[in-house]
Amino acid sequence: MSPGPPRAATPSRNGLPGARPGRVARCAVALLATATVLTGCDHGSARHAPGESATGPSGCPAAYDTARASVARAERADVPWNGPTTGPRAVTGKSLVYVAQTMTNPGVAGAEQGVREAARIVGWNVRVIDGGGTPAGIQAAMGQAVALRPSGIVVGGFDPGTTSQQVARAAAQHIPLVGWHAVAAPGPSRRPPLFTNVTTHVQDVARISARWIIQNAHGRAGAVIFTDDSIPFARTKSRLIAAELATCAGVHVLAYENIPIPDASTRIPREAASLLSRFGARWTHSVAINDLYFADAAPALRAAGAPGAGPPFNIGAGDGDPSAFQRINSGQYQSATVPEPLTQQGWQIVDEFNRAFSHARPSGYAAPVHVATAGDSHGATTWDPAGYRQAYRKIWRG
Template identity: 25%
Template sequence: MKIFSPLRLAACGLLLTLAACSDPAAAPAGSTAPNDSGTDTSAATAAVTAAKAPQTTWTGPTTPVTPPAGRRIVAITCGSQGYGCVQGARGVAAAGQVVGWDVSIVDGKGDPSVWNAAVTQAVTDRADGIVLAAINPALVQDGLAKAKAAGVPVVVQFIPELPGAKVDAHVTTDHLAGGKTLADWVIADSGGQAKVLLLEEPAFPELVRRNDGIRAQLQASCPGCTIVSTTKFSIGTMVQQLPGLVTTALQSHPEITHILAPFDSSGTFAAQGIRQAARKVALVSGEGDPDGLTRLRKGEQAADLATVPAWAGWAAVDQLARLFTGAAVQPHVLPQRLFTADNVPAEQGSWRGDLDYAAQFSKLWGK
């Protein structure tokens, strides 16, 4: 999805901060001392610097496994609107080629009834394994019950482990830590005086958890920061509704300095709302989609917390291989990296990670 026209805002694009438009990680020495709000932003600035650095530590499994050949896998996406879940499924297909598996991708169309039907159909078609890309297991319990009865393992991407419906393995990021990172950037960028509009998509637990991390860090570390408004929306209707919701919030709260969108596709429509309101605010979002990083390059967005959704596909294949062979499943926490205008990759597209995860997995699989 693309922004339909560029933002025509002067000077610092969408950025409006109380400490000018410079990157907080590059702030001059002494600029993070306690201010009138009583907030010492030095810890937040240090955290931002670390989050922006290359993430080169391998956090995946270290024990080799030999994937059995000839397995049939069905990867079900949350829908076609979410870049992350689509790329997560495509990562399953790419890794499947390496190990000789037949991978089918099903568009979940953003509809829990379609998700459940797709899981049930995969079991009926005698799939050997199922991958759910950003689909809450609690919303496909009927299908999961059929998969369990048939002995078909299920791996979930991006969703944290939750009480209730159980699956065989998870591949995800540390969403609470990601929320803390975003909050630290806002704290440092605003000099500890941010007035925040927080956008919420409550249907996705990982997004809820990230926003929980944002709230907790702002409350704990920034007495001068305030979430002045929250706006709920749905991924299924954000194209039509989110720009207007953001415009209304900005008109109702002229004090807003920062908008936090939960994922980059939603950031596209938040940016439209900012443009319609003719305001200068700092737009922040997550996941590192091509559109989000493009906005960073153009000065139309202030920060983006990126992950590598295709990496989750390779990790899911590794977990399925271990489930098929009876080996212990090894947890895999996907890396995250914070990007701003000064460290965003020059090449177009999404962040591909700072190490060759495909080579790491291929070595583990003896390929």
């Protein structure tokens, strides 16, 4: 099926929530809220078919050049360790409880594996309590964690504000909390009270995933965003993605699909089939806040005869679990991911707790973004940058 001229976007069943202030963000919101072409932002680009432009081969020459340069930098795998090299010697005899939003979330599970690996090095005990992806389950898991009176609690991938009573009890018992993707920004948090939050900078992840679409599409795309607005981190990320896509006049967001991660396996197959029916060849690219959306979309795309190598060309804006790399390396319904260095972040969580136990300040580290494709992953099934194990071991030895 050959692509036809872009038409006004059909409204998604899920409207785009408010975005950052500013003209770009307002245009992104207007696109999805009113189901119109980016009036005031796209400068009439809807009159041209994909691949054509009144200004050249790209629908947004300046944004395309910026995107191409940014993606080329992010695809480099030979980046030296730029994290902490000093800190307190490892304390002994500590215990951690890792409270998981859901262990079916590959990012949550991957970070937990890194915590276990690092904890073995320093001789700490780790226990995992799975919240099952529901508010009641997460609250019960946090309550159980506090009742165990561990040395520290990991807030694994959920908003600690939804467990405010349990968080308050932890604070009263002087149990430090370290988050993984618990709030939108890396570093310490006063409200909710986290010693620190371990994550990449969400704005960097959002920007590079959107720019990958812009450069891959040469500035001409019909994109779908998959997100889970129940997670503040994910909601922020998807809003920023929409805003960055809006910087390219030739990229149109066709739909904003708000599907909770625990529901993805049941909802995504039929949503993907519906999107194919509604948009056909106009759906050229997708971006999801988590790679698992594409694992669940693959059967519907395959059944509809969509080629595994795309279109649609799909990029995950986190978390880069092994199954995502396998889909990318085999050309099966995912082209790229912006992976979190999950094992490294697990080691960082242990180091941050060690700083808390030693009455030191948090490290303030946030890993730089990376884009993994079949061309630069070289068959790897995870993004595991070099240098951090040696650096942390040296710190902990004192």
